Amino acid sequence: MARLALVTGGQRGIGAAISEELLKAGRKVVASYAGNDAAAAAFTERTGIPTIKFDVSDFEACRAAVAKVEAEHGPIEILVNNAGITRDGTMKRMDREMWDAVIDTNLGSCFNLAKLVWDGMSSRKFGRIVNIGSINGQAGQYGQVNYAAAKSGIHGFTKALAQEGARSGITVNAIAPGYVDTEMVRAVPEDVLQKIIARIPVGRLGHAEDIARGVCFLTADDADFITGSTLSINGGQHMY
Numbered sequence: 001m002a003r004l005a006l007v008t009g010g011q012r013g014i015g016a017a018i019s020e021e022l023l024k025a026g027r028k029v030v031a032s033y034a035g036n037d038a039a040a041a042a043f044t045e046r047t048g049i050p051t052i053k054f055d056v057s058d059f060e061a062c063r064a065a066v067a068k069v070e071a072e073h074g075p076i077e078i079l080v081n082n083a084g085i086t087r088d089g090t091m092k093r094m095d096r097e098m099w100d101a102v103i104d105t106n107l108g109s110c111f112n113l114a115k116l117v118w119d120g121m122s123s124r125k126f127g128r129i130v131n132i133g134s135i136n137g138q139a140g141q142y143g144q145v146n147y148a149a150a151k152s153g154i155h156g157f158t159k160a161l162a163q164e165g166a167r168s169g170i171t172v173n174a175i176a177p178g179y180v181d182t183e184m185v186r187a188v189p190e191d192v193l194q195k196i197i198a199r200i201p202v203g204r205l206g207h208a209e210d211i212a213r214g215v216c217f218l219t220a221d222d223a224d225f226i227t228g229s230t231l232s233i234n235g236g237q238h239m240y
């Protein structure tokens with residue numbers, strides 16, 4: 001039986017590439033999203049991958065969604081915590097709401113979903129969890145104390161949870177993408193973007209597929225000796 005992967009934020013941007021790459025690798029995939037119904041419908045029509053709408057920052061919504069996915073498709077054996085947002089601003093401009101939204105969506109979601117699939121993975125003695133961090137969680141970024149803290153938190157969360165899963169066949173890894181050509185990055189002003197590209201040794205932005213390839217590698221059945229690691233996929237921009 002094909003293993004089932006849940007990819008959060010899996011119908012758009014990097015997540016869509018992850019969902020498609022996992023499907024190509026023979027996994028069953030369900031992609032979650034927050035509210036962009038049009039993107040979800042177009043994605044399902046194009047790929048055949050079903051989607052489910054819920055807020056990853058809301059524990060009870062996650063509980064209901066995991067129960068629904070497992071009832072309809074079987075146990076979640078691969079979890080990719082990819083959903084994320086930015087609410088940028090310098091400390092002077094950042095308010096508590098911007099802080100909470102980014103911490104709850106980017107980091108709280110990793111707890112919510114890992115917690116909800118953990119007992120099942122433990123009892124089946126198999127699980128693959130990949131959390132999508134960021135180069136900005138490794139290196140910090142001006143105007144992103146919320147995002148850098150959340151992503152840096154993901155890297156710590158990954159290393160701690162990996163230790164708990166190791167004896168139960170559950171691997172927990174992170175990927176720290178550099179700048180990838182998605183809507184999130186296209187929102188950056190053009191002059192700033194050109195300066196960013198000039199600092200990337202390979203001379204281009206990443207493609208979503210570059211990240212998806214890493215997720216496939218880390219979630220393979222025979223990747224069982226790789227746990228607690230952070231894979232940097234950033235064109236050489238930050239060597240950590």
Ligand SMILES: NC(=O)c1ccc[n+]([C@@H]2O[C@H](COP(=O)([O-])OP(=O)(O)OC[C@H]3O[C@@H](n4cnc5c(N)ncnc54)[C@H](OP(=O)(O)O)[C@@H]3O)[C@@H](O)[C@H]2O)c1
Pocket residue numbers: 008009010011012013014015032033034035036037039054055056057082083084085105106132133134135176177178179180181182183184185
């Ligand atoms: N793009 C980059 O250069 C880059 C670099 C480093 C790390 N990352 C990380 O990679 C991940 C994907 O980034 P991306 O650029 O592909 O982002 P994106 O294009 O903005 O897509 C974000 C996805 O997350 C979903 N989402 C947002 N908030 C959610 C919530 N509260 N509940 C459920 N789903 C939610 C969105 O759903 P809707 O479509 O319904 O809104 C969408 O599917 C993020 O974690 C991001 O921080 C990106």
